[in-house]
Amino acid sequence: MADSNISVQGYISHHLTDLTVGEGFWAVNLGALGWSLILGTLFIITFAVVGRRATTGVPGKFQCLIEMIIEFVNGCVKETFHVKDKLIGPIALTIFMWIFLMNLMKLVPVDWFPAAAGMVGLALNSSALPEYAADYSFLERVMAHPWSYLTIAPTTDVNITMGMSLGVFILILGYSIYYKGLGGFSKELAFTPFNHWLFVPFNLVLELVTLLSKPVSLGLRLFGNLYAGEVIFILIALVGLAQLPLHFAWAVFHILVIVLQAFIFMMLSIVYLSMAAEKH
Amino acid sequence: MDINATLIGQSIAMAVFVWFTLKFVWPPINAAIEERQKKIADGLAHTDRAEKDLQIAQDKAKEILREAKDQGAAIIKQAQKREGKLIEEATIKANEERDHILAQARAEVEAEKSRLREDLRKQVAALAVAGAERILQREIDDAAHSDILEKLVQEL
DSSP: OOOTTOHHHHHHHHOOOOESSSSOOOOOOOHHHHHHHHHHHHHHHHHHHHHHHOOOOOOOOHHHHHHHHHHHHHHHHHHHSSSSOOHHHHHHHHHHHHHHHHHHGGGOOOTTTHHHHHHHHHHHOGGSSSSTTTTTTTHHHHHGGGGGGGGGGGGGGHHHHHHHHHHHHHHHHHHHHHHHHHHHHHHHHHHHHSSSGGHHHHHHHHHHHHHHHHHHHHHHHHHHHHHHHHHHHHHHHTSSHHHHHHHHHHHHHHHHHHHHHHHHHHHHHHHHHHHSSSSO | OOOTHHHHHHHHHHHHHHHHHHIIIHHHHHHHHHHHHHHHHHHHHHHHHHHHHHHHHHHHHHHHHHHHHHHHHHHHHHHHHHHHHHHOOOOOHHHHHHHHHHHHHHHHHHHHHHHHHHHHHHHHHHHHHHHHHHHHHHTTTTGGHHHHHHHHHHHH
């Protein structure tokens, strides 16, 4: 897609910009949040349908697959989270499947969805085309249409990953207060690692940094991995015919990254929540 | 790319999805898995028990078979013994019968023989008397010599 009229810089920034609605902080990234909601809904509806039809006899192949995923997640939870808790399993499953599906969208070649969305936009809402693009070629007009800015891979958006880690952070606070009580939680913040009232301010700073670093590292790890992968995909898409083997190799490698990052996010969430739930 | 309201939207969506999973996804599938696990465990225990039962039944069957064999052998032995005895008894009886029949037949034959001899003797005597009568008719009186003829008949 590296047309002469579109600079390399423009091409890259086109792919890294999402279509937004709203101004300033209250803007919403439509592509990322839209696909995130679509994929999340796909996940819960698929699983709920399988759950509703689940037979205790000989399961079908699809039920087997779903059960394998659930047993895998349940195994991870049981290994790490030793307090009896009803919520942790669903949390881990949701995180794993949702992030996995969002990561999976990265295997869609980088131009397909923007081009398709741009074409649909051109057909349905041609008035949104910027004026400067009026006499461009068809493909250029497609890519100049604002709808073509919709992205398909939500986890390459820092808002999505940080949104999820914010959810985990709130859960960490909730679990800490639920299992230790507000007093116990504050006491832990104030009196570890140095159990002396003189060290309370020092402890507080240390513990708060520890606490805050959990969601930040969680969200930024996922974002960093997938954003970097996306940038490489975009760069590969710039090198002409040579992109075919390169893209294939990078996509194969990404199959690993997709599952691994989903697993890491889930595992760390479980670990953080178990740390929040267990008394030290 | 800026931090914006997408982050809040994603957090809310996450809360909703987690709630939905907690309510409609996790319990039914987990229940199905656990129930199946229980079924399989029961089935395995059942198999174990059945195997043990089978072993016991096989042992019992072997025992019964062995007993039956022993009994059969004993019965055959007894029967053989009895058979020998019967044959022996029958042989003795048959021999006795044969001897008896033979003796009877011999006696009968002897009796017939003596009877025939008597008849023969009588006929010969009569013949001799008749011959002598014819000879003597010409010379002697029948009545005068009958005592001699009686004597001859006796001597014959």
